[in-house]
Amino acid sequence: MNMDSLEVIKENIRRIALINAILHDGKAQSKPVIGKLLSEKPELRSLVREIVGLVNEIVREVNEIPLEEQIHIVREKWPEALEKQMGKSKKKLEEKVLPPLPNVEKYERVVTRFAPNPDCVLHLGSARAIILSHEYARMYQGRFILRFEDTDPRLKRSSLHFMDLIRSDLEWLGCHPDEEYIQSDRIEIYYEYAEKLLEDGYAYICTCPPEEFRRRILAKEPCPCRSLKPEDNLRRWEAMLSWRYAEGEAVMRIKTDLNHPNPAIRDWPAFRIIDTKKNPHPRVGSKYCVWPLYNFACGVDDHLMGVTHIIRGKEHLTNQERQKYMYRYFGWRYPEAIHYGRLKIEGASLSKSKILRGVREGIYEGWDDPRLATFLSLRRRGIKPEAIRRLILEIGPRPADITISWENLYAHNRKIVDPIANRYFFVWDPVKLTVKNVGREFVVQVPLHPDYPDRGKRVFHIKPINNEASLLISGQDAIMLKPGVIIRLMELFNVKIEAVDKAQVLSIFHSEAYSEARKMKARLIHWIPEGSGLPCEVIMPDNSRTIGLVEASLKNASSDEIVQFERFGFVRIEKTGEKFVTVFAHK
Ligand SMILES: [Zn+2]
Numbered sequence: 001m002n003m004d005s006l007e008v009i010k011e012n013i014r015r016i017a018l019i020n021a022i023l024h025d026g027k028a029q030s031k032p033v034i035g036k037l038l039s040e041k042p043e044l045r046s047l048v049r050e051i052v053g054l055v056n057e058i059v060r061e062v063n064e065i066p067l068e069e070q071i072h073i074v075r076e077k078w079p080e081a082l083e084k085q086m087g088k089s090k091k092k093l094e095e096k097v098l099p100p101l102p103n104v105e106k107y108e109r110v111v112t113r114f115a116p117n118p119d120c121v122l123h124l125g126s127a128r129a130i131i132l133s134h135e136y137a138r139m140y141q142g143r144f145i146l147r148f149e150d151t152d153p154r155l156k157r158s159s160l161h162f163m164d165l166i167r168s169d170l171e172w173l174g175c176h177p178d179e180e181y182i183q184s185d186r187i188e189i190y191y192e193y194a195e196k197l198l199e200d201g202y203a204y205i206c207t208c209p210p211e212e213f214r215r216r217i218l219a220k221e222p223c224p225c226r227s228l229k230p231e232d233n234l235r236r237w238e239a240m241l242s243w244r245y246a247e248g249e250a251v252m253r254i255k256t257d258l259n260h261p262n263p264a265i266r267d268w269p270a271f272r273i274i275d276t277k278k279n280p281h282p283r284v285g286s287k288y289c290v291w292p293l294y295n296f297a298c299g300v301d302d303h304l305m306g307v308t309h310i311i312r313g314k315e316h317l318t319n320q321e322r323q324k325y326m327y328r329y330f331g332w333r334y335p336e337a338i339h340y341g342r343l344k345i346e347g348a349s350l351s352k353s354k355i356l357r358g359v360r361e362g363i364y365e366g367w368d369d370p371r372l373a374t375f376l377s378l379r380r381r382g383i384k385p386e387a388i389r390r391l392i393l394e395i396g397p398r399p400a401d402i403t404i405s406w407e408n409l410y411a412h413n414r415k416i417v418d419p420i421a422n423r424y425f426f427v428w429d430p431v432k433l434t435v436k437n438v439g440r441e442f443v444v445q446v447p448l449h450p451d452y453p454d455r456g457k458r459v460f461h462i463k464p465i466n467n468e469a470s471l472l473i474s475g476q477d478a479i480m481l482k483p484g485v486i487i488r489l490m491e492l493f494n495v496k497i498e499a500v501d502k503a504q505v506l507s508i509f510h511s512e513a514y515s516e517a518r519k520m521k522a523r524l525i526h527w528i529p530e531g532s533g534l535p536c537e538v539i540m541p542d543n544s545r546t547i548g549l550v551e552a553s554l555k556n557a558s559s560d561e562i563v564q565f566e567r568f569g570f571v572r573i574e575k576t577g578e579k580f581v582t583v584f585a586h587k
Contacts, residue, residue: 009044013037013055015081017062018074026067028059068139071097098396101136102336107308110142114170114177115298117149118162122169124373124388125350128343131392132311134175145305146170146177149298150184151291153281154274158184160282165367169375173385181305183297184283190292191241193300193330194252194271198233202329203270205236206251213251217266220258226267240273240290247273254296256325268322270296299323303332311397314339341401348373348406370541370583381541382562382572382585387413410586417562417570417585422448422455424557425490425526426536426565428548429475432504433527435495438464439509446491448553458553462492462529470530472549477525478505486510488517490526490566526566528552536580538571550580 016036021028034055038045062070074082104110112133116122122130137144146167150158163182170177197203206213206225216223228236240250252271260266270293276286292300298319302310310316320337327334349355350373358364358372368376378388390412395402423446442462448455462469471489478500481487485497487507494517495507510516517524533549540546550565554573557563561573562585575581 009041009051010054010058012041013051013058014062015074015078016040017055017059018065018070019081021062021065021070022067022074026065026070027063030055030059033059066138068097068135072139098132098135098139098393101140101309101338104140104308109308110137110140111145111306111308112137112142112311113145113147113302113305113307114175115147115149115301116166117152117156118158118160118166119150119152119156120162120352120356121165121367121374121376123350123352123355123375124345124348124378125343127173127375127388127392128340128395128397129312130170130173130175131389132340132397134173135389135393136309136311137178142308143178144175145307146180147301147305148180148182148184149294150182150281150283151187151293151297152274153276153291154279157279158282165376172375172379173388179305181301182283183292183301184281186297186301187284187288187290187292189304190271190297190300191290194292194296195234195237197254197270197326197329198237198252199230200329201230201255202326203252203254204228204233205240206253206267207236207245207249210248217258218263220266222258226253226255240271243289245273247275249273254322254326254329256322262318262321264318265321268295269293270326295319295322296326299326302335303327303330307335310335310337312337312339314341314399338397339399340397341399343395344401344403345373345409346403346405365543369543370539371543380572380574381583382417382570383409383413384416387416406586413585414570418564419449419451421562421564421570422557423450423564423566424458424551424554425528426538426548426550426568427472427474427526427528427533428538428546428568430472430533430549431475431478432530433471433473433478433495433507434504435464435469435471435507435509436467436498437509438462438467438469438493440464442469442492444491458551460492460529460532460551471527472530472533473505473525473527474548480523481505486517486520486522488514488522488524490524492527494520494522534580535578536582538565538568539574539581539583541584546584554580 013033017028017033020033034052037051044051101110114130114133116126134144148158148163194203204225206223208223208225213223236250237252239245250273251269253267254270256265256267258266271290272293273289274291276289280286317339324334355372355374359367364372367374368380370377370381387409391409441464444460445457447453447457481497481500483497483499486494487497488494493512494510496510497505497507499506528549528551532552534552534554536548536550538546557573557576559573559576562570563573564570569587570585571582572585573580573582
């Protein structure tokens, strides 16, 4: 191999490895890569020993690149390879990859932003804006901005606590912002731009009573303030800034088309008075009484922060139309805007005001109440951020409204937690099961996870007294039992039911082999030895509690761990110790 051809070979390996990785969730394997390389370049067969080392090295490198970036590289460098070689897998690929952003080539680099009002915690409804904005920034090696829009100290009061919660939600989701801004730090910047518009006659200070203004604007008529000269407007502006107007007495409006078919666009308000002596702002107190409204602050910031692509819900289309007037007056180019449809989650309340009210009135126990679809609640329940990410990438930025079910999210989460969650027996509403004719002691060893035997074993000792073994089973199983029925106690032995009453179930040893149980189509039931369990409470999604006993080996698990209670579901351990508290994730 001379040096030149070595580079060529490396590039070929890289291409094959990347495609192999894309087809396998971002992780390439050396063997198929070598196979593919040798079939493309049979002349390399004589060098197979050297090639193996090279492939291993490149595969390792490739596997460190996130999947979206792998796709991006291949799409850029070998678009035809992606088309041709992926063939049947193309659909699979399309599902994983986001559609390209429009007009990326017009910009030096892609900049996206997520701009919440820190007046509440974040919920699943924000996942799309966050994850898509972050993902696109990463896909194009751009920047992702977090911007707190806290300019309504009266009705949408922000708090420093919510800011911290939002920051930690973003970190949890893996969407670390490259830059962070807080609008209440930038009030004087907005004033500067407001003054420019007033000077140029593109805005005016309206002091009409709101009712009066509304009547005129609906009739497509200007109010008297609209024809004021810039110097008069600037004088009124000064008066606003020096607290000479009370709330509602003066508004700065941006001139638009008075004949615009949508009255909400006509001369929209950009600044208003908020009496911060009555309602101090949590960060800047009573320093300002003139506050920008959403469209002004957001529009100015998107431009000044170099945002190139705004990814947001289509309910913002009207806002875009409002802001475009301002962009035209300043001679700015409006960023690319991608508007996705509404995302509904069956049975989840994604209303901020309901969440705020519910927590305030004590209907919910806190921001992480399992009935809420807040990230805090999902996190508490053991939903992995990667599951949310996969769900959102699957939906992408499509403009159509979409309703997903919790089961969609659970299916993604199950795939992630199933291999990591160790398994345990949890008997809820326990009922005693007595087994007669147990002729010897049993020591049962069950792997913590059947696919990963090296994780260790759970051990149960069954010591019959006078040939009688005492176990506990779930009340739900107990009520299904009838005399004469044969059941298999999982991993232990088969018993025949003799009598069932409220307090206990009596049975007699039948046989030991699992094959016997299978032959008889016996139902499999989990159990724990009586006297050995740890008290355990499971907080259910409706905030009810399921109480029971979990096998003693759970004491080695740690809090925050996600485990599977067999035949019950996945739970996240919230509290260990004398009594375990867990939170239910899903089946
Ligand atoms: Zn007016």
